[in-house]
Amino acid sequence: MGNKIPKNHFDQSVLDKLIExxxxxxxxxxxxxxxxxxxxPSGKMNRKNFFKFYRSLRVESDEKVKEIANFVFTAFDRDSNGKIDFTEFLCGYAxxxxxxxxxxxxxxxxLYDKDKNNSIDRKEMIRVISAMYDLLGKPKKDYPPERCVEDVFSLIDVNNDHSLTKDEFIDGVLKNPYLSDIISPFNE
Incomplete structure (x- = not known):
């Protein structure tokens, strides 16, 4: 026992920061x-725990949710340590x-920048778009993910270097708001 802080204790400075x-x-x-x-209970969620938790929030089948849950996990794991703590989870969710x-x-x-090199290449985007198609049950033959990615890149890869920086990506989607429906799993 000793001076151990109870598990339900929440440091006020952490709480204030999360509110902000x-x-x-x-x-x-x-x-x-x-x-x-x-x-x-450990306060750190690994990929497997995250999948179970994320799965409980979705109505789609396990196989449809699994791949997109992996991408979301990577996006929420801001410090890339393979675990999501409560702060990472809550900030990501909010x-x-x-x-x-x-x-x-x-x-x-x-979510797209899987290798965390601060740019998105076509392969990275195709993988996520394919997973979103699967999640939504969207047929790939009507508008193949590869074609979708080519269209996205043609609109927002302003320097034509076949990769998107964070600024190119964000500014490009803000200038072409209909793209957010295509590229984001976080739309309402």
């Missing part, structure tokens, strides 16, 4: 933290659900 970063109310954050700790379009696109960029 997410715009959520104190009670909402505390309720989400309780749910997070119920799903993951921004992708309630944030501005620019904030959401920052997470969408992270």
């Amino acid at each position: 970063d997410t715009g959520l109310e104190r009670e909402v954050i505390i309720a989400w933290r309780k749910q997070f700790l119920m799903a993951c 921004i992708t659900s309630l944030g501005t379009m620019r904030q959401k696109l920052d997470y969408v960029f992270a």
Whole structure:
């Protein structure tokens, strides 16, 4: 026992920072933290735990959710340590659900940038678009993911270097808002 801090204790400075970063109310954050700790008592969610948790939020089948859940996990894991703590989870959830379009696109960029080299190439985008097609049950023959990606790149790859920087990506989607329906799994 000793001076051990109880598991349900929430440091006030962390709570204040989360309120500021997410715009959520104190009670909402505390309720989400309780749910997070119920799903993951260690306070850190690995990819497998995240899939179970994410799966519970979706109505699609396991196989349809699995690949997109992997991309979302990578986007939420901001420090790339292979685990999502409560702060990463809540900030990711709040921004992708309630944030501005620019904030959401920052997470969408992270979702596509699998190798975390601060640019998106066509292969990275094709993988995510294919997973979104699968999740939504969209037939790939009507508008193949490869064709979709070519169209996206032709619109927003302003320097034609066959990769998208974060600024190119975000600015390009903001200038062509209909693209967000194509490229973002975080739309309402």
